[in-house]
Amino acid sequence: MDLGQFIIQNFHEFLTYTAFANATVGNLIMIAVGAFFIWLAIKKDFEPLLLVPIGLGIILGNIPFRADAGLEIGLYEDNSVLNIFYQGVRQGWYPPLIFLGIGAMTDFTALLANPKLMLIGAAAQFGIFGAYMVALAMGFEPSQAAGIAIIGGADGPTAIFLSSKLSPNLMGAIAVCAYSYMALVPVIQPFIMRLLTTDKERVIKMKPGREVSQTERILFPIIGLLLTTFIVPSGLPLLGMLFFGNLLKESGKTTRLAKTAGAALNDIVVMLLGLTVGCSTQASEFLTFNTIKIFALGAMAFMIATASGVCFVKLMNLFLPEGKKLNPLIGNAGVSAVPMAARISNNLGLEYDRHNFLLMHAMGPNVAGVIGSAVAAGALLGFLS
Template identity: 50%
Template sequence: MLQNLIDFFSTTGFSQVSVGMLIMWGIAAVLLYLAVAKGFEPLLLVPIAFGAVLANLPTRGMIDPVDPATFRLEARVEQHGEAVAGEPAADGTVTQTLHVTKMEGGLYDFISQGIKLELIPPLIFLGVGALTDFGPLIAMPRTLLLGAAAQAGVFLTFFSSFLLGFSPAQAASIGIIGGADGPTAIFLSNKLAPELLGAIAVAAYSYMSLVPLIQPPIMRLLTTEKERKIRMKSLRKVSKLEKLVFAMGVMVICVLLVPDATALIGMLMLGNFLRESGVTERLVKAAQNEIINVLTIFLGTSVGITMRADSFLAPATLKIIVLGVIAFCVSTATGVLMAKLMNMVSKTPINPLIGSAGVSAVPMAARVSHVEGQRADPGNYLMMHAMGPNVAGVIGTAVAAGFLISTLSGS
């Protein structure tokens, strides 16, 4: 009887549970706590955490590497229902029949092809473009400098990662965490360092969700109370034509400068052009809702599926987590410092708090700038002003990613 129980137990998944799996369940529980209890980016962290749990279970039919050898195409010539190799039918026609053998693989081997084939991140940018108003950036174009300054964290961490022993391609993938743009981090990592994709994606999305905790201390440290109370002039109204020209013009310029950023920039501007054209309401609603929502589920769980204990619990992962938070903090700081520098040479003051919104976490970073401004002055409204550098950060991070891809592909 006891032997029968032992034999039965050995056939279940319980016998395959390891210490590493238990640790990963704990990490997934922390992510779920942040998402569900604290409300930090639940649309991203819940799918990632759920995928991480699945990745650390002895599943079947979920993660089975696709074997290309199982996929075969056969062609043969048929005449009157009988195969006659190499001979046409009596009337001179040749009929070819394709026989397809099933390709074997698990559910997420196929869903994750959307990442490996670089489909999901650009399509999410389509939804981001459809959801984002570029008006504040157009009305105050100098905030482009704040978005550009925030990329300092990307490149500083790139060099730091390289000095710590990572390859140039891996260092670039780690550095892009500083842009606080999950889809861009995944897009770049998949191209340059797919072996680090899970750790980089989790770091990028985790820090995006922790923007309200990470950024405010840095913002308060680098600004005075007087600076935080600066009230900015109301933005002018931007016309429909300006928005359409901006979307098309930025796409053309960015693609000409950095062709490797085409997939991200092109889809971002397509989504925004659809939004601002005013004649594609159905397409805009689809991009803003069904498309981006479905893709977010697939992207999050696909990222979580890569968090297997044997690959995730490694010294390199800890380094990536630490370097990622440094990158994010530096990007926040350089945005604020750039705003202070601009105030030294401009007669029209900028509230330095909006400089922190130069990272790509749209619209959370802009919201944090607004909240911090209201802490100092309850009557100060910075949300729309902060959206300018926030949008600039999205564009800047995508361009930086394209530059790194073009420079380091094959390294």
């Protein structure tokens, strides 16, 4: 073989390794989806800290290559860098670390000042169990139905944690669905809130909560940990890290650790989680009819959760005296999207009365929703394991 033939043969071989030679229509569709996520994050400011890593991950995971090449570069190839990063998702390391950061950043004062707001966070979890029953009716296995239903909690890390344990084959679709609906909270919730409330209810003014002592703030993560984990020990990885992070914040003696957990560590984990979750949505695994059903069930779960929270506040008002009634607009904050859902409560309240600030009141059920979704996940995990 002369030099010219050798060069031509090797060039043809090289072409078989390129993405151009291995691309499918599905790959191109998913790359467009990833670009759309990045556009939503940058142009529309929809949760950029989540959607930028996920969007680029979707693009990265759908750059095609020869499966038989043995290059060890794909997410599902042993010993590849992406596969090593992905173990944090598959083995459930990332979600507890994110809960550590959430605990270190969360102020439970609003909930402690008005403990009955915890009930709103619990009521919003109806979306999870309602979607679970519908998923069973649609033919999903119980473990798969649980992984899908947890989307209704609007908590991406919880959805990833539970699906990694119960339905790993659907984890990519569940994770992307959960984070997508978290980003779309400002689009989905206001319509439901307006639909279920009257003009009179929207202008209810709530009295400021009582002052909460430092001792109460320190005791809360300890007592909260004992109460929740004694009920659902299977929720220990999430609840334990959540309350640990909050204790670091409230103790007053570990400020440096709390800042690290809530800032640098949390940012690193969110980046790796978002990127690897995006990479897991390869076209061959993601573009299926089941994915469409998951997105439909996720939307339904999220809407039920929002409606349950609002309606439960209206129910509570039937038993509360005048002057102590709650504004139903804070009911949407029972989902776990902190603090985005609480901001929506506040913004909608200001539309109807520019002097009615609901943010601090809405933070009560909002942080309760974080605990509630973790408890619900623990209950499903314990029941179905």
